[in-house]
Amino acid sequence: MAFDDNFLWGGATAANQYEGGYLEGGKGLSTADVMTNGAVDQPRRVTWKNPTTGETGSTPFGFGASNCQVPEDAEPAVLDGEYYPSHTATDFYHHYKEDIKLMGEMGFKVFRLSINWARIFPNGDDAQPNEAGLQFYDNVFDECKKYNIEPLVTLSHYETPLHLAIKYNGWADRKLIDLFVKYATTVIKRYKGKVHYYLTFNEINMMEMSGYMGGGIINATEQTKAQGAHNQFVASALTVRAAHKIDPSVQVGQMLAYGPLYALTADPNDQLKAQVDMQNTYFYADVQTGGHYPAYRIKKYERDGIKLDDTPEDYELLAHYPADFLSFSCYGSSTVTTHDVDGKDGGNFVTGVKNPYLKTNAWGWATDPQILRIALNNLYDRYHKPLWIVENGIGWADEITADHKIHDDYRIEYLQQNLASMRDAVTIDGVDLMGYTMWGCIDLVSAGTGEMRKRYGFVYVDRDDKGEGSLNRYPKDSFYWYKKVIANNGEDL
Numbered sequence: 001m002a003f004d005d006n007f008l009w010g011g012a013t014a015a016n017q018y019e020g021g022y023l024e025g026g027k028g029l030s031t032a033d034v035m036t037n038g039a040v041d042q043p044r045r046v047t048w049k050n051p052t053t054g055e056t057g058s059t060p061f062g063f064g065a066s067n068c069q070v071p072e073d074a075e076p077a078v079l080d081g082e083y084y085p086s087h088t089a090t091d092f093y094h095h096y097k098e099d100i101k102l103m104g105e106m107g108f109k110v111f112r113l114s115i116n117w118a119r120i121f122p123n124g125d126d127a128q129p130n131e132a133g134l135q136f137y138d139n140v141f142d143e144c145k146k147y148n149i150e151p152l153v154t155l156s157h158y159e160t161p162l163h164l165a166i167k168y169n170g171w172a173d174r175k176l177i178d179l180f181v182k183y184a185t186t187v188i189k190r191y192k193g194k195v196h197y198y199l200t201f202n203e204i205n206m207m208e209m210s211g212y213m214g215g216g217i218i219n220a221t222e223q224t225k226a227q228g229a230h231n232q233f234v235a236s237a238l239t240v241r242a243a244h245k246i247d248p249s250v251q252v253g254q255m256l257a258y259g260p261l262y263a264l265t266a267d268p269n270d271q272l273k274a275q276v277d278m279q280n281t282y283f284y285a286d287v288q289t290g291g292h293y294p295a296y297r298i299k300k301y302e303r304d305g306i307k308l309d310d311t312p313e314d315y316e317l318l319a320h321y322p323a324d325f326l327s328f329s330c331y332g333s334s335t336v337t338t339h340d341v342d343g344k345d346g347g348n349f350v351t352g353v354k355n356p357y358l359k360t361n362a363w364g365w366a367t368d369p370q371i372l373r374i375a376l377n378n379l380y381d382r383y384h385k386p387l388w389i390v391e392n393g394i395g396w397a398d399e400i401t402a403d404h405k406i407h408d409d410y411r412i413e414y415l416q417q418n419l420a421s422m423r424d425a426v427t428i429d430g431v432d433l434m435g436y437t438m439w440g441c442i443d444l445v446s447a448g449t450g451e452m453r454k455r456y457g458f459v460y461v462d463r464d465d466k467g468e469g470s471l472n473r474y475p476k477d478s479f480y481w482y483k484k485v486i487a488n489n490g491e492d493l
C-alpha cells in the first residue's frame with residue numbers, strides 16, 4: 001500500500017480567489033479587494049485614492065512586481081470603473097453547498113480553504129467579531145461534515161484587513177501580532193470539534209517578494225519586510241500555544257512556498273549560488289518550524305543594517321512553540337547560474353534561467369517530474385517533521401466544448417508525474433507525509449495575474465476575465481481521474 005488509510009487527499013482554495021461576496025454578511029475590505037486583474041504580460045494593479053484631494057491612481061503590483069508604491073497621503077481604495085476579481089471570484093460564498101458536494105463526489109478527505117480575516121473582524125481591530133461571518137464558515141464546515149471532509153483552514157492567505165494596512169502599515173507594526181492572535185483564537189474556539197488543522201500564513205516567505213501581498217505593508221522596504229516576517233513568526237508561535245490550550249487535538253502548521261533550486265552547471269560557483277539563494281526560502285521554515293533564527297540570516301541583517309523591534313520573549317516563544325507540521329506549495333523548480341545565458345524562467349516564485357530538460361506551460365511555468373520527491377526529501381531531512389503538500393497543480397487555458405466537456409489530459413499528465421514522484425518519496429524514501437491538496441480544485445482567480453483563464457481546477461467554472469459568465473460548474477476529465485486516484489489511494493495513477 002503506497003499511502004496509509006489516513007492519507008488526506010483533497011483540494012485547496014483561498015478566500016480572496018474563490019469566495020467572492022466581498023461586502024456581504026458584514027465583511028470588511030481586505031488588501032486583495034483593491035487589486036485589479038492583469039495578464040501574463042501585464043501586472044495587476046493596486047488602486048488608491050487621496051481622501052483629502054480626491055486624487056486617484058494605481059500602482060503596478062504582483063508577485064515581485066513592486067512593493068506597492070502608493071503616494072504619501074493616499075490609501076489603497078476601491079475605485080469606480082475598475083474590475084476587481086476578488087469581489088465575486090468564483091462565488092463560493094453562494095455555491096458552497098454545490099461545490100462541497102462535488103468535492104464529496106470526488107472522494108475528498110480534506111478541503112483546504114482560507115478564512116477571510118475581514119469577514120470575522122471587518123476592520124481587523126474591532127472589539128467584537130462579526131457573527132454573520134462566523135456563521136458562514138460554520139455552515140461551510142457543517143457541509144464538509146456531511147461528506148466526511150476534514151477542513152484544513154488557512155488563517156491568512158494573501159489578505160490583511162485593508163484598515164490594518166492603512167492604519168498600521170500592516171505587519172510592519174507589532175500591533176498586528178495581538179490583533180491576529182485575537183482573530184485566530186476567536187475562530188479556533190468557535191470551530192472547536194469542527195476544524196482540526198490550521199495553517200497560519202499562506203506562503204509566509206511571500207514577505208521576501210512582496211510586503212503588500214505577504215503582510216499588507218505599503219511602500220515596503222527591506223527593514224519593514226524583515227519586521228513583518230518577525231511579527232508573523234511571533235504571531236504563529238502564539239497561535240500554536242493558544243490552539244493547543246483550546247483544543248489539544250488541533251494541529252497548527254507552517255505554510256511555505258517551496259521549489260527546489262538547481263544549479264545549471266557543475267561549476268562550484270553555480271552550486272554555491274543555488275545554496276545561498278535557497279536560504280531566502282529556508283529562513284522562513286528554519287524559524288517557524290525549526291524554532292530559531294539561522295546564523296546566515298542574522299549575519300545578513302547585520303550586513304544590511306536591519307534592526308528588528310524584538311524582545312527576548314519573542315525568541316523563547318519561537319523556540320517553544322514551533323509549527324506542528326510543515327506544509328508547502330510546490331509547482332516547479334528553479335535553475336540558477338552565475339554564467340551569462342539566454343532565457344528567463346517563469347512562475348510566481350521562480351526567478352532563474354530556463355532548465356533545458358523541462359517543458360513549460362503558457363505562463364512559462366515548468367513541469368518537473370521529480371519535483372515532489374526532491375522537495376519532500378529536502379524538507380524532511382532538514383526539519384524531521386510531518387509534511388503536507390497543500391498546493392500543486394498546473395494553470396491552463398482550458399477549452400470547454402458545446403456540450404460542456406473539458407478534455408484536460410495535459411493536467412492529468414502533469415498530476416500523474418507529480419503524484420508518482422510524491423509516492424516515491426513515501427514508499428522509497430520513507431518521508432512522513434500527511435496529505436496532498438491539489439491547488440484550485442474548483443476553478444478560481446489566479447493570484448499572480450488575477451486572470452480566470454489560467455485555470456487549475458478539476459471543475460470548470462463559467463466565468464471570464466471580464467467578470468462575465470453563468471458561474472455554472474462543469475466537471476473536467478481530470479475530475480473523474482482524481483476520483484479514481486483517491487478511491488485506489490494512489491496505487492494506480
Ligand code: BG6
Pocket residue numbers: 014017158202203257329348391395439445446447448449454
Ligand atoms: C501560490 C498561492 O503561490 O500559487 C496561490 O498560494 C496561487 O494563492 C498559486 O493561486 C498559483 O499561482 P497563480 O498565480 O497561478 O494563481
